[in-house]
Amino acid sequence: MAGITPGEQVFFYHDERLHYLRRVLEKGDFECHKGRIPWGQIIGCNYGEVVKTHMGVSFTLLSPSLADLMIGVKRRTTIAYPKDVGYMLLRASIAPGVRVAEVGSGSGALTFILARYVQPQGHVYSFERRPEFLEVAMANVARLGMEEFVTFELRDVEKQGFGVRGIDVCVVDVPEPWGIVPHAAKALVCAGRWVSLSPTTEQLQETRKALGKHGFTRFEVWEVMLREMLIRPQGARPRERMISHTAYLAFAEIAEHNPDASNAQQTIDNSPAGNRLSLQDEESSI
Numbered sequence: 001m002a003g004i005t006p007g008e009q010v011f012f013y014h015d016e017r018l019h020y021l022r023r024v025l026e027k028g029d030f031e032c033h034k035g036r037i038p039w040g041q042i043i044g045c046n047y048g049e050v051v052k053t054h055m056g057v058s059f060t061l062l063s064p065s066l067a068d069l070m071i072g073v074k075r076r077t078t079i080a081y082p083k084d085v086g087y088m089l090l091r092a093s094i095a096p097g098v099r100v101a102e103v104g105s106g107s108g109a110l111t112f113i114l115a116r117y118v119q120p121q122g123h124v125y126s127f128e129r130r131p132e133f134l135e136v137a138m139a140n141v142a143r144l145g146m147e148e149f150v151t152f153e154l155r156d157v158e159k160q161g162f163g164v165r166g167i168d169v170c171v172v173d174v175p176e177p178w179g180i181v182p183h184a185a186k187a188l189v190c191a192g193r194w195v196s197l198s199p200t201t202e203q204l205q206e207t208r209k210a211l212g213k214h215g216f217t218r219f220e221v222w223e224v225m226l227r228e229m230l231i232r233p234q235g236a237r238p239r240e241r242m243i244s245h246t247a248y249l250a251f252a253e254i255a256e257h258n259p260d261a262s263n264a265q266q267t268i269d270n271s272p273a274g275n276r277l278s279l280q281d282e283e284s285s286i
C-alpha cells in the first residue's frame with residue numbers, strides 16, 4: 001500500500017472523546033490542544049499506524065468512514081444525517097448503476113453519498129437553486145473525489161422542472177417537496193422511486209396529497225432513531241445524548257404508466273453515452 005498522501009482525509013483517533021478528521025497538507029503541522037505532529041511525519045504512514053504529538057499524546061491514523069466524511073463536509077446548510085441516509089439507500093435501492101435526481105444539493109453531503117453508491121455506472125443529477133450553496137456542494141463533492149459521477153445544475157426544480165428523464169430515484173431534500181412532485185412524475189421511469197426528507201408532519205401531509213394526485217403509490221413514512229451504547233467495565237448503558245429528530249423519510253413509487261418516462265428510458269439505452277442523460281429543457285421535451 002502506498003501510504004497516506006497529501007489531500008487525503010485521515011481520522012486521528014485517541015479515544016471516544018479525542019479524535020479529529022483532518023485533511024493531510026503538504027506542509028505544516030497537524031495541531032490540536034494535545035500538541036502537534038509535522039504533516040511530513042504522517043505522509044507515507046499506513047492506516048493503523050500510531051503517531052505521537054510533541055506532547056507525547058498518541059493517535060492512531062484511521063481511514064475515515066463514509067459517515068465521518070459526510071458529517072465532515074464544509075456546511076452552509078443543514079445536511080442529511082448518516083442515520084437517515086443509511087436506511088434511505090436500502091429502502092430506495094440506491095446501488096451501483098442507478099440514476100438519481102437530487103433536489104436541494106445544499107452542502108453536498110447527501111450528494112457525496114449518493115455518488116459513492118451509484119458509481120461507477122450510475123449517475124447523480126443534483127439541482128440547487130442558490131448559487132452560493134451550489135458552489136459549496138460542488139467543492140465538497142470534488143474534494144471527496146466524486147465529481148465524475150455528479151452533474152450539478154443551478155436550477156429551481158419547482159419552477160423549471162428537472163430537465164432530465166429516465167430517472168430511477170428522485171431524492172428530495174427541500175422545504176416544500178410537494179412542489180417537486182409533478183416534475184418527479186415526469187422524470188421518473190415507470191415504478192421509479194420517490195424519497196423526501198422533511199422535518200415536520202405538516203410537510204408530510206402536503207407531500208402525500210401531491211404524490212397521490214400524481215400517480216404515486218406505496219406511500220410510507222419512517223423515522224430513524226439511533227442510540228449509541230456505552231460499554232464500560234461497570235456496566236453498559238445508552239449515551240445520555242443522541243441526535244434524536246432530524247427528518248421523516250417519505251417513500252413512494254410511481255404507479256401509473258408514464259409514457260414520457262419510458263420514451264426517455266429508450267433514449268438513454270440507445271445513446272452512445274450509455275446510461276448518461278443529457279440535461280435538456282424539460283418543457284421542450286414534453
Ligand SMILES: C[S@@+](CC[C@H](N)C(=O)[O-])C[C@H]1O[C@@H](n2cnc3c(N)ncnc32)[C@H](O)[C@@H]1O
Pocket residue numbers: 077078079080103104105106107108109110111127128129130133155156157158159173174175176
Ligand atoms: C436542507 S438543504 C439540503 C441539504 C443536503 N441534502 C445536504 O445533505 O447537504 C435544502 C436545499 O434545497 C435548496 N432548494 C430549496 N428549494 C429548491 C428548489 N425548488 N429547487 C432547487 N433547490 C432547492 C435550498 O436552497 C437548500 O440549499
